Structure formats: structure tokens, C-alpha cells
Amino acid sequence: MSRPSLDFWFEFASTYSYVAAMRAGDAAARAGVQLRWRPFLLGPIFKAQGWDSSPFNLYPVKGRYMWRDIERLCAELNAPFRIPDPFPQNGLNAARAALAAIEQGFGEDFVKAVYLAEFGEGRQISDAAVIGEIITRLGHDAESVLERAQSDEIKARLRSNTEEGQARGLFGAPSFVTEDGELFWGNDRLDQALAWTQRRQEPQVRP
Amino acid sequence: MSRPSLDFWFEFASTYSYVAAMRAGDAAARAGVQLRWRPFLLGPIFKAQGWDSSPFNLYPVKGRYMWRDIERLCAELNAPFRIPDPFPQNGLNAARAALAAIEQGFGEDFVKAVYLAEFGEGRQISDAAVIGEIITRLGHDAESVLERAQSDEIKARLRSNTEEGQARGLFGAPSFVTEDGELFWGNDRLDQALAWTQRRQEPQVRP
Structure with missing residues (x-):
């Protein structure tokens, strides 16, 4: 029987997508769920x-809170954190490169490396050279992937x-969408989305 | 040694405050934390x-998601749920009555009963008669409390x-504020706020 899958929608400019990306792969593996990495753009x-x-x-009051909240979440995850400058970063090139990395089988590693460059090291992810460096470091051919x-x-x-994300009702990132179309918004909903996906396999207890 | 305390800021119109109110008292008791119930108004x-x-x-797209999310959270909590009409309800009278109930020692019971009337039974909490009924049902004198x-x-x-809430950086509800001024926003942050409060008692491991 094939593992149930969960779509993980992320945007490279998004702070909570960073936190989710750092833990989603491991959490899904533990839950026996196949995670589908779905880059998209929040701008439109x-x-x-x-x-x-x-x-x-x-909304600066909300923004100030968010930076503190992210700082706390990163401390819990032992993930590095600094505020990107500028924020938000333009994630267009990184998102396109992520699609290329996914089809070449190193999607998760690439996505996490981009987020670490952006939110851990303060690099400019709009810069093709930064993206190329990451691809090279991961052992792939930067020129052909770019x-x-x-x-x-x-x-x-x-x-x-x-x-597709917009049609599925996405309004923020990260978001998780189950095979039966349930939408879960936010890093906080990862565990709930995984639990929902697991229950799909046992129709008798499905909520 | 006195128990550490955590301020629980809630607004009666707020859906996620309902969910938090139904579980915050028990969760705080289990954590050995004294919960201070702080009604406030989000309108200003x-x-x-x-x-x-x-x-x-x-933002209707976000609104549609919120109703579904609340429905799922209430199902997990075994709490009843229906969408109030109108939404948001005017919580001014209920918030004032909550302050009176708190000073008379039945704050938590009152707050939960108001939320259940609003989000479980579809009652109009702006109606003084509805509030009075709740006070009576809880064994108190409605006239004097009102x-x-x-x-x-x-x-x-x-x-x-x-x-005070505004000065502490509140921009939504529910919010939790620790004795050392840490702000945690949202029902999702209750456990983290309680854990932060507990660690306050053990300075050597304080984050």
C-alpha cells in the first residue's frame, strides 16, 4: 500500500515557511507520510x-511580534536566525530553481539550504550566484540546474x-493540503495535517 | 513559593479566544501556573x-479558512460550534460583566458559559438578558452583578x-503575556506560554 501524501506549500520569502521547512521532512517521515514539496509565490x-x-x-505591531516569535521557534529547533535585509526577499528565482531541484531529486536539501542562506546567514536569495553556490555545494551542476x-x-x-494554490484557498504560507482537499495554514498546523493524512488510511476513524 | 502567573487576554467576539478559554484553565492547572483572566476589547x-x-x-478567503479551522479544533476538543450571527458579536457588555464576575470569584465559569452561549448555542451575547441568564444559572445574583x-x-x-493590552503589544486575541513581558499570540501558543512561565521558576534553564 502506498504511503498517503501531503502537499507542503511554501514561499521562500516566508518566515514561518522557513521554520516549517526545517522540520517538515523529518516529521512526515516519522508519520509515514510522503511530503510533496510545492513552491509557490505569495505575491499574486x-x-x-x-x-x-x-x-x-x-502591520508593524504584528511584524514586531512575528520576529520575536520566529526567534523563539528557531531557538527551540536549534535553527539559526537573523532578519533578512531587505524583507521580504524576492523568492522568484529560488522558487524556479526549487522546481528544477525537485525534478532532479534533491528538492528538500535545496529548499532547506536556501532557507538557511536567507534566514540563517542573511544572504540575498534573489541573487543567482547565491543559488548557484548552493546547488554546487549540494553536489549538482549549478549551470545546468539554473x-x-x-x-x-x-x-x-x-x-x-x-x-493551483490560489484555487485551493491558500492565502498564506506555509500551508498544507491533504489528498482530500483539507487546508491547514501555518507551521503550527503541520502535526494536525500529518495526523489528518494518517487517518485517511483508516476510514473507520476518519473525522 | 507562590505559583508563577500568566495573563490570558481574551475578547468575547474572538473565535480562537473561545477555543483557548475552553482549555486554558485546565492546562494552566496541570502546569502549576496561575491564570489571570484578562478581558479586553479588540475594536480599538x-x-x-x-x-x-x-x-x-x-479578508473572506482567510475567514472561510478560519471557520473550517475552528470547526476542526472544536471537534478535537469536543466543544460545540456554530457560526454566530452576526459575526463578530458585540462583546462589550459581556466583557464588563466578566470583570464583575472575576472580582466575585466566578470568572472562569462565567467566561466559558458566555463563549458556549455564543459559539455553541448561537445566542446574542450583546443582550443583557442572555448575560443575566448565565449569571443566574451559575448561582449568582444577576441583577447585582449586571x-x-x-x-x-x-x-x-x-x-x-x-x-494596557495595547501597550503590551497585543494586536489580536487570544494572547498570553508572561510575568517577564513575553507575548504569545493565539490559541496555538498556550502550551508554549505555559512552558515559558514554568521555566521562569528555574532561572538556570531559562531560554
């Missing part, structure tokens, strides 16, 4: 709500990912 | 951010609670 979705930046910039990332096919895939 | 705080209603009404709730002293206390 925020625009549809009338926001031209991160809500954490638009070329693939800029192909029409990958560009279209990221657009259609984002459209 | 939302106005300062430019919102004239609940953000769940202003009179106390409308006193200048209680009205001023609710205003100063709200101002």
Missing part, C-alpha cells in the same frame, strides 16, 4: 487581497502552482 | 490598524485593560 495572492508587501511590514530553472516549462509550472 | 486595537471589522470579514458591570469603576477598568 497578497495582491488579490490588496497587499503590496508582506502583511508583517504593512538553466533549467529559467526554462519556459519551469516558469509555467511555477505560475500554475501558484494558480 | 483593530481601529488603530485601520480595520473597522474582524479581519476574517475583511449593575456592578455597568458601574463607572468597571467601565474604567475595561478601558484601562484595553489600553
